[in-house]
Amino acid sequence: MEKIKVFCPATIANISCGFDVLGVALDAVGDEMVVRKVDKKGISITKVVGQELPLETEKNVAGVAGLEFLKASDYSGGFEIEIYKKIKPGSGIGSSAASSTGAVWGMNHLLGNPFSKTELVTFAMEGERLASDVAHADNVAPALFGDFTLVRSYTPLDIVPIKAPSELYATVIHPQIEIKTSDSRKILKTTLSMETAIKQWGNVGGLIAGLLQNDYELIGRSLEDHIVEPIRSILIPGFDIVKNASLQAGALGAGISGSGPSIFAFSKGLEIAQKVAIAMAEVYDKIGIEYDVHVSKINQQGIKIL
Amino acid sequence: MEKIKVFCPATIANISCGFDVLGVALDAVGDEMVVRKVDKKGISITKVVGQELPLETEKNVAGVAGLEFLKASDYSGGFEIEIYKKIKPGSGIGSSAASSTGAVWGMNHLLGNPFSKTELVTFAMEGERLASDVAHADNVAPALFGDFTLVRSYTPLDIVPIKAPSELYATVIHPQIEIKTSDSRKILKTTLSMETAIKQWGNVGGLIAGLLQNDYELIGRSLEDHIVEPIRSILIPGFDIVKNASLQAGALGAGISGSGPSIFAFSKGLEIAQKVAIAMAEVYDKIGIEYDVHVSKINQQGIKIL
Numbered sequence: 169m170e171k172i173k174v175f176c177p178a179t180i181a182n183i184s185c186g187f188d189v190l191g192v193a194l195d196a197v198g199d200e201m202v203v204r205k206v207d208k209k210g211i212s213i214t215k216v217v218g219q220e221l222p223l224e225t226e227k228n229v230a231g232v233a234g235l236e237f238l239k240a241s242d243y244s245g246g247f248e249i250e251i252y253k254k255i256k257p258g259s260g261i262g263s264s265a266a267s268s269t270g271a272v273w274g275m276n277h278l279l280g281n282p283f284s285k286t287e288l289v290t291f292a293m294e295g296e297r298l299a300s301d302v303a304h305a306d307n308v309a310p311a312l313f314g315d316f317t318l319v320r321s322y323t324p325l326d327i328v329p330i331k332a333p334s335e336l337y338a339t340v341i342h343p344q345i346e347i348k349t350s351d352s353r354k355i356l357k358t359t360l361s362m363e364t365a366i367k368q369w370g371n372v373g374g375l376i377a378g379l380l381q382n383d384y385e386l387i388g389r390s391l392e393d394h395i396v397e398p399i400r401s402i403l404i405p406g407f408d409i410v411k412n413a414s415l416q417a418g419a420l421g422a423g424i425s426g427s428g429p430s431i432f433a434f435s436k437g438l439e440i441a442q443k444v445a446i447a448m449a450e451v452y453d454k455i456g457i458e459y460d461v462h463v464s465k466i467n468q469q470g471i472k473i474l
Numbered sequence: 475m476e477k478i479k480v481f482c483p484a485t486i487a488n489i490s491c492g493f494d495v496l497g498v499a500l501d502a503v504g505d506e507m508v509v510r511k512v513d514k515k516g517i518s519i520t521k522v523v524g525q526e527l528p529l530e531t532e533k534n535v536a537g538v539a540g541l542e543f544l545k546a547s548d549y550s551g552g553f554e555i556e557i558y559k560k561i562k563p564g565s566g567i568g569s570s571a572a573s574s575t576g577a578v579w580g581m582n583h584l585l586g587n588p589f590s591k592t593e594l595v596t597f598a599m600e601g602e603r604l605a606s607d608v609a610h611a612d613n614v615a616p617a618l619f620g621d622f623t624l625v626r627s628y629t630p631l632d633i634v635p636i637k638a639p640s641e642l643y644a645t646v647i648h649p650q651i652e653i654k655t656s657d658s659r660k661i662l663k664t665t666l667s668m669e670t671a672i673k674q675w676g677n678v679g680g681l682i683a684g685l686l687q688n689d690y691e692l693i694g695r696s697l698e699d700h701i702v703e704p705i706r707s708i709l710i711p712g713f714d715i716v717k718n719a720s721l722q723a724g725a726l727g728a729g730i731s732g733s734g735p736s737i738f739a740f741s742k743g744l745e746i747a748q749k750v751a752i753a754m755a756e757v758y759d760k761i762g763i764e765y766d767v768h769v770s771k772i773n774q775q776g777i778k779i780l
Contacts, residue, residue, distance in 0.1 A: 189676045320680035321673065326695060328683050359665050362493075362701075367627065369675040370495045373682045374626035377634050380686040389632060395668075 171204045172277055173474045176270035177314075177467045178255050179262035180338065180432045181306035184393040184423035185371035189319045191262075191310035194338055196464035199266045200252040200474060201230070203274030210246045211235055211271075218253035229295030233268035236291040237275050241282065247275050256460075258346035260430035265307030268295025273312060273471045285312050286327050300427075302353060307426065314470035316379055332466040333382040337441035339419070341410065341448040342430040344458040347403055352427035355399055364394050384420055384436045391421025391434065404429045410451045417447035438463070477510045478583055479780045482576035483620075483773045484561050485568035486644065486738045487612035490699040490729035491677035495625045497568075497616035500644055502770035505572040506558040506780060507536070509580030516552045517541055517577075524559035535601030539574035542597040543581050547588065553581050562766070564652035566736035571613030574601025579618060579777045591618050592633050606733075608659060613732065620776035622685055638772040639688040643747035645725070647716065647754040648736040650764040653709055658733035661705055670700050690726055690742045697727025697740065710735045716757045723753035744769070 178197040183190040206212075211234035213223045225231030230249050238246070249271055255263040269292045276283050283291075292308035309317040309327045316330035371390045378386035401407040401424060414422040414433040418440040422433035431448065435441040441463045452459045484503040489496040512518075517540035519529045531537030536555050544552070555577055561569040578597045582589050589597075598614040615623040615633045622636035677696045684692030707713040707730060720728040720739040724746040728739035737754065741747040747769045758765045 186675065186679065188672045189679060318676065318679045318683060320676045320692075320696060321698075326680070328680055328692060330683060356668070358668050360668060360671055362662070362664050362666060365666055365671040365674065366494045368671065369492065369678040370624065370626045370628075372675040372679045373492065373495060373624045374632070374634055376679045376682040377624060377636060377686065380683065386626075386634060390626060392627075395671075 169278055171202065172274045173200065173202045174270050174274050175472050175474050176201055176266035177311055177470065179265055179307045179310045180340065181262065181426040182396065182424065183375065184391040184397065184421065185368055185375055186318070187396050188304055188306055190316065190372070190375070191306040192316045192332065192338070193310040193314050193467035193470055194261070194340070194462070194464040195467040197255060197261065197462045199254050199270060201267070201270040201274060202250040203271065203278060204248040205278045206246050206248050208246045209244070211238065212246070212248045213251065214248045215250040216253060217251070219257060221251070221253065221257070229264045229298050230267040230271035232298045233292045233295035234271045234275060236294045237272045240287070240291065241279070243279055256342065259342045260347070260424070260426040260428045261340055261342070262307035262311060262426065264295055264299035265292065265311050268292035269308050269311040269471060286325055288312055289327060290325060300353065310470070312470050314468050315466060318376065330376060330379050332379055333384065335436050336466050337435050337438055338464050338466065339414070339433045339435065339441045339444040339448065339461070340425055340430050340464070341445070341452065341459050341461040343405065343452055345405070345429050347427060347429050352400055352403060356396060357399070360395055367392070367394050387434060388420030391423055393423055397424055400424055400428055404431065405457060406451050406455050407431065410448050413447040413451050414444045417443045419444045475584055477508065478580045479506065479508050480576050480580050481778050481780050482507055482572035483617055483776065485571055485613045485616045486646065487568065487732040488702065488730065489681065490697040490703065490727065491674055491681055492624070493702050494610055494612055496622065496678070496681070497612040498622045498638070498644070499616040499620050499773035499776055500567070500646070500768070500770040501773040503561060503567065503768045505560050505576060507573070507576035507580060508556040509577060509584060510554040511584045512552050512554050514552045515550070517544065518552070518554045519557065520554045521556040522559060523557070525563060527557070527559065527563070535570040535604050536573040536577035538604045539598045539601035540577045540581060542600045543578045546593070546597070547585070549585055562648065565648045566653070566730070566732040566734045567646055567648065568613035568617060568732065570601055570605035571598065571617050574598035575614050575617040575777060592631055594618050595633060596631060606659065616776070618776050620774050621772060624682065636682060636685050638685055639690065641742050642690070642772050643741050643744055644770050644772065645720070645739045645741065645747045645750040645754065645767070646731055646736050646770070647751070647758065647765050647767040649711065649758055651711065651735050653733060653735050658706055658709060662702060663705070666701055673698070673700050693740060694726030697729055699729055703730055706730055706734055710737065711763060712757050712761050713737060716754050719753040719757050720750045723749045725750045
């Protein structure tokens with residue numbers, strides 16, 4: 169095979185309690201990419217459709233992730249990459265992660281899968297470093313593995329796939345304001361009280377237990393964030409109103425998607441997830457902010473061939 | 475029924491990464507208690523065998539927990555309690571929790587179980603407050619529920635039972651030095667870095683996932699503590715040597731049991747758990763410190779009638 173076209177899912181990182189460690193892949197939103205094996209060494213970004221993004225390899229997250237892949241590979245040729253961008257950069261649903269992972273997953277597939285998914289995560293993390301100054305894995309891991317993922321450890325990298333209950337749906341609304349991940353990290357505190365930290369790891373444990381035991385109520389109760397949400401939500405107009413509207417519409421819980429401004433909610437069943445979408449949209453209609461809203465089943469496989 | 479005799483299991487709290495939220499009940503070690511319904515109001519501790527502990531109701535953890543129970547109950551009589559102490563106070567395997575929970579569980583049983591297990595946890599936590607100044611729930615919850623428990627939240631109290639894999643065994647060694655829980659809390663820092671906190675909740679998530687997915691290797695990798703162990707282990711002679719000896723004998727992981735000085739290790743299968751016990755004991759034989767060592771299956775039901 170010389171060419172492959174892939175779907176690269178959007179992802180929700182952090183998921184309230186799991187700052188920098190938890191993420192989940194979506195089904196209804198994602199980029200498309202074409203990866204082509206060529207004789208010429210290196211990575212060429214030949215086309216970006218849908219968004220204005222740099223074509224220079226070193227300035228494009230897919231290019232940077234691709235170069236990391238090549239560094240670790242004994243393949244002597246190169247790849248051309250076309251990106252059909254559907255996820256808006258800066259929306260907080262893993263736009264850069266979709267491009268980084270799509271590139272390395274496609275390249276790996278074309279070479280007969282010499283690298284493990286966890287190795288692909290390490291390459292794609294370099295794309296994240298370009299996008300946000302920090303090589304975090306909480307978006308690239310679910311994009312590659314599908315479902316929920318836990319980054320148990322960064323050194324060594326240890327990704328734990330977590331299966332989602334079958335009736336779990338995500339609603340994500342993206343108010344059309346841009347927050348750069350790098351900016352939204354700067355406002356976070358670098359220390360916290362033991363008391364707050366204990367609450368947070370209680371909720372991480374609860375969320376994992378809820379997901380693995382199909383306990384929807386426990387999932388909902390665990391979607392608490394005592395550390396990041398109180399600070400970052402200030403940057404998102406109407407955050408509290410949207411969150412409350414989601415809960416009143418029947419969502420299990422809601423929070424900031426990644427570094428925002430997107431807001432996510434989880435619901436049991438498609439019907440409630442759709443009601444939540446309407447309730448969220450009504451808030452931004454009233455405030456007068458443009459938005460995109462998506463309702464999605466949890467993506468169970470991660471990147472897939474189109 | 476007017477009288478009941480119960481087995482109250484020893485428990486390991488914290489379990490490396492889960493400070494103040496995780497605990498597990500043991501099968502091989504525990505107190506025995508007799509609880510008797512009497513007409514006279516209040517709680518009388520009529521006998522303590524095996525240890526010198528106060529008989530005054532307000533100074534005995536079982537008495538204090540019992541009084542909390544009576545406060546919440548509409549029962550007009552009282553109870554007499556006999557305690558046959560097998561768990562050494564100050565050993566770090568839930569000595570006070572065994573007495574507190576045994577009292578309230580027995581009383582609840584004799585009255586036809588008017589209270590839920592979570593309500594019993596709140597009563598027993600007052601016994602913990604007497605013992606250590608802090609009403610923590612990470613020993614009393616597993617003593618009452620059995621297996622592993624996660625205290626997802628203290629306000630409101632939310633206990634999540636977590637089933638242990640069937641081949642998981644605990645080895646616990648108690649070097650005969652006493653550390654008071656209240657002292658061992660004082661040396662802990664009250665703030666921590668975000669970086670350290672992220673590692674900790676990654677491990678809590680990993681441990682819960684490992685337990686629920688019967689992934690013994692993941693359980694082992696998650697038994698890391700970047701916060702409490704580096705500080706508290708200083709109080710435990712030979713801690714690093716015992717921990718390393720456990721791992722070399724095949725344990726999945728090891729750490730401080732509760733506030734110490736007991737050291738626990740988890741192993742897959744009885745045979746390895748017994749080898750770990752020998753390896754731990756050899757260390758204290760060489761150092762010349764007296765010890766008790768126990769090998770135990772995970773207790774699946776908590777307190778039980780004898």
